[in-house]
Structure formats: structure tokens, C-alpha cells
Amino acid sequence: MKKYIVRSLKYFFALCVLCIALMGLMLMTGTSALSLDDTLYVMLHTDRYLMLFAAIVALAAVYPRFGFVVRRVKGDIEENREQILNAFRSAGFSLRSDEDGVMTFRADNFGQKLMLLGEDEIKVSQYGQWIVLDGIRRGVARVQYRLDSYIHMTRND
Known part of the structure; x- marks a missing residue:
């Protein structure tokens, strides 16, 4: 609350x-x-x-x-770790912690943090066959699209 x-x-x-x-x-x-x-x-x-x-x-x-959402992408955190890192990197986020199966990403630059009102933290976890993205809608939407594309590209290769 x-x-x-x-x-x-x-x-x-x-x-x-x-x-x-x-x-x-x-x-x-x-x-x-x-x-x-x-x-x-x-x-x-x-x-x-x-x-x-x-x-x-x-x-x-x-x-x-x-303004805050939880989205899912079909995949596995361990198998798709490189795609997850690339999706966040291309969206302007970097990995800040990786503990207990939860990866935490934060915005890279001050301008992006300011635009997200300091709510730039996105958590990534595993739920069954899904990779779960939890955070601010603008950041999650960008990463979800990229991550889904990256995972589909690796499955098709």
C-alpha cells in the first residue's frame, strides 16, 4: 500500500x-x-x-x-538467459542483481530513470513455462516485445 x-x-x-x-x-x-x-x-x-x-x-x-504490469513470455530463464540480457540491454536496462531465481534490471541512464519517475526496476522470474516480467508498463512492454522476438529467432535457427 x-x-x-x-x-x-x-x-x-x-x-x-x-x-x-x-x-x-x-x-x-x-x-x-x-x-x-x-x-x-x-x-x-x-x-x-x-x-x-x-x-x-x-x-x-x-x-x-x-501503470505497472506483469507480462509473460514463453521460455526458460536459464536457457534464454542471453536473449533476456540482450532484450534488456537494447531497451536501455542493465542487470543489477540475480538472486534466488529473480533477475532485477534497472535503467542505464539518468534521463531514462527520470522519465520512468524512478520506477525503473523490472524483475524477471520463472513461473512454469513462462518468463515473468514485472514492472512499469513502458519498460515491460518494450522488453517483452524484444524478448519474444529474440526467443522466436533462436527457436527458428
């Missing part, structure tokens, strides 16, 4: 920064119909910005539910 709340707060702040950046960009380029003073007045005294704030809160509240 604590992890869920922390993830929600991170996403809330990221959405707030995005909104502030967009408003600032509109003010700097002159595409905003209002001045800075008028914008601040409207933000604090009208329902329009309350609706925006409510939407940001709602998105941040549900983001951890839909």
Missing part, C-alpha cells in the same frame, strides 16, 4: 510539473489569452482549474493500478 501511495504522489507531481511547464510555455510564446496575473486569478477563483486539479488527482490515484 505504501508503494502505491508513493507512486501516486510521484505521478501527481509529474503531472503538476507538466501543467506548469505548459502554462509557462504558453505565456512565454504569447499563445495564452491571459497574462500571468490573470492566469493566477483564474486558477484560484474559477471552477475550470479546480476541474483540472481534480483530473490530475484522479489520474495520479489510478496510475499505479494501470
Whole structure:
């Protein structure tokens, strides 16, 4: 539960920064119909910005539910270890630990970690005949596609 709340707060702040950046960009380029003073007045005294704030809160509240996934790829961690490492490497992740049958990967560079809001950890484990990928949706989706392709290529060779 604590992890869920922390993830929600991170996403809330990221959405707030995005909104502030967009408003600032509109003010700097002159595409905003209002001045800075008028914008601040409207933000604090009208329902329009309350609706925006409510939407940001709602998105941040549900983001951890839909932003993190568990995906499976048919294969074996031991047999397909090289394909797993290559798939993560080409997606910008590197192996940080390999303990008790669970491989943990993290993003390689600061920019990617920032874009993933510090939630750049993807865990790989074995479940029956499946390789299980558990982590943030954006990272898992990229790796899953590559890993599935790499495993299919080695089976066909």
C-alpha cells in the first residue's frame, strides 16, 4: 500500500510539473489569452482549474493500478538467459542483481530513470513455462516485445 501511495504522489507531481511547464510555455510564446496575473486569478477563483486539479488527482490515484504490469513470455530463464540480457540491454536496462531465481534490471541512464519517475526496476522470474516480467508498463512492454522476438529467432535457427 505504501508503494502505491508513493507512486501516486510521484505521478501527481509529474503531472503538476507538466501543467506548469505548459502554462509557462504558453505565456512565454504569447499563445495564452491571459497574462500571468490573470492566469493566477483564474486558477484560484474559477471552477475550470479546480476541474483540472481534480483530473490530475484522479489520474495520479489510478496510475499505479494501470501503470505497472506483469507480462509473460514463453521460455526458460536459464536457457534464454542471453536473449533476456540482450532484450534488456537494447531497451536501455542493465542487470543489477540475480538472486534466488529473480533477475532485477534497472535503467542505464539518468534521463531514462527520470522519465520512468524512478520506477525503473523490472524483475524477471520463472513461473512454469513462462518468463515473468514485472514492472512499469513502458519498460515491460518494450522488453517483452524484444524478448519474444529474440526467443522466436533462436527457436527458428
